[in-house]
Amino acid sequence: MTVSTLTGSLLVATPLLDEPPFRRSVILLLDHDDDGALGVVVNRAADLAVNQVLPDWSTAVDEPGVLFMGGPVGTDSALAVAEVVEATDPPGWRECFGRIGLVDLDVPPVLLEGAIARMRIFAGYAGWSSGQLEGEIAEGAWYVVESVTEDVFGDDPDTLWRRVLRRQSDQMAYLATYPDDPTMN
Template sequence: MNGVALTGRLLVATPMLRDPNFVRTVILVLDHDGDGTLGVVVNRPTEMPVTSVLAPWNEFVSAPDVLFEGGPVATDSALALAEVPKGAEPLGWRRLYGRLGLVDLDAPPELLTGLHGMRVFAGYSGWSPGQLESEITDGGWYVVDAEPDDPFSTDPSSLWRRVLRRQRDELALVATFPDDPAMN
C-alpha cells in the first residue's frame, strides 16, 4: 500500500479483525499522508440524538439524526462531515476532497446553506505513519472505493455487507460471512 492514496476510500474490516473497536466497521478515510491516517467509522450509530449534544445542528443532520461513533480516539469531541453542491464553499465548511468537508461546529449553523448531507461523529480513528499499511498487509482491512452516499447512509447497520456485496470480485462473497463463524 506504500504510495497508494487512501484519502476518500473506505477501509472495510475483514472478518479476521477482532478488535472490538473495529469489528465489521466501515471507515471513510479523511486524510492519509506522511503524518499518518485519519478516518471515521460510518456505520456505528449511537442511540444519542444530535439534539442532546448539538441541538442547533439537528436540522442539518442526515437521517438517522443521531451521533455516530467515529472511532476510539478523542471520543469526547465531535467532528462533523458535510457534503455541499458542486462548486459551493460555504463559510464554516472546509473541503477535504471532492464535495465532502468538515463543518466548524463552533460556527453559527445559519452560515451553512445548501448542505446535501451532514453527519456528526464522536471521536475518530487514527493511525501513525505506516501503521495502517501494516494492518492492511496483515489482512485486517479491505480497501475499496467509496460511493457518494456511503458517509450518509440511511441504513448504516447494513453498510458493511452492502459495501462488500457491491464489489466485483471475491470480496462480494465475504458479505455472506457469518457474524460468528462457530455458528456456521
Template sequence: MEPVAGSLLVAAPTMSDPNFARTIVLLLDAGHDGALGVVLNRPTDLEVAAVLQPWAGVVSGPDVLFSGGPVETDSALAVANVPDDDEPVGWRRVFASTGLVDLDVPVELLASAVSSLRIFAGYAGWSAGQLEDEIADGAWYVVPAEESDAFGADPAGLWATVLRRQGGQLAMLATMPSEPTMN
C-alpha cells in the same frame, strides 16, 4: 488501492478488535504522518439535539451521533455533502462533494449549502506506517468511497453493501457470518 483521503477502509471479517469489527471507515486524511477517519456504520442512541442542538435541524437521519472511533470520543467531527462547486465557509472538501464541517462555524452559514450531514463522536487514527502495516496483515480492505456511503439510510447494512459492490471474492465476504464457528 492505497489508503488516501476519500477512500474507505473495510474491516476484514476476521477483524478481532471490537472497536472495528465489521466497520466501514471513511478516511478523511492519510499521508506520511498517519491517517484519520470516521466509522460510518455505528450510530449511537444519543440524539444530536441533546449535544449539538444548533445542528439538529441539519443532520441527515437518523438524527443521532455516530461513534466515529475510539480516539477522543468527547470531541465531534462532522462530515457533510455540499453539492455545489462553491466551498462555503467552514467546510473543507475531502473528495467529490463530501467534506469536513467546522462545527464552531455558525450553523446559519452552512445550513443552506449542505444537502447531507452526519456528526461523529470521536475518530479512528493511525500513526505513521500503522495503517499500512494493518492493511498488509489483512485487517483492512481499501476500496473507493461513494458519496452516499457517509449518509445512507441503513448504516447497519453498510459493511455488507460496500463489500457486495466490489465484486469477486470481496463480494462473497459480505455473506460471511459474524461468528463463522457458529454456522
C-alpha cells in the same frame, strides 16, 4: 517513503479484525499521507440524538438524526462530515475530497444554510500514525475499496459492511455472507 494517498477510500474490516471497536466496521478515510491517516467509522449509529448534544446542528444532519461513533480516539469531541452542494465553498467547511469535507461546528449553522447537501456528526475518530495503517492493510486487517456518497449518508448504517462487500466485483463479494459467528456455521 512516499505514501500513495487513500483519502476518500473506505476501509472495510476483514473478518480477521474481530475485536471491538473495529469488528465489521466501515471507515471513511478523510486524510491519508506520509504523516498518517484519519477517518471516521460510518456504520456505528449511537443511541443519542444530535439535538441532545448539539441542538443548533440538529436540523442540519441527515436521518437518523443521531450521533455516530466515529472511532475510539477523542470520543469527547465531535467531527462533522458534510457534502456541499455543487460550486460552493461555505465558511467553516474544509474539503477532504470532492464535495466531502469537515464542518467547523463552532461556525453558526446559519452561515452554511443552503450550502450543505448532507451531514453527519461523529463522536471521535480513528487515527493511525505514519506507516501504521499500511502495516495493518498488509497484515490483512482491512480491505481498501472505493467509497460512494451513500456509504457516508445512507439511511441503514447497520447493513453497510455487508452492502459494501457485496458490491465488490471480486472474491470480496462472497464475504458479505460471512456469518456473525463462524463457529455456528
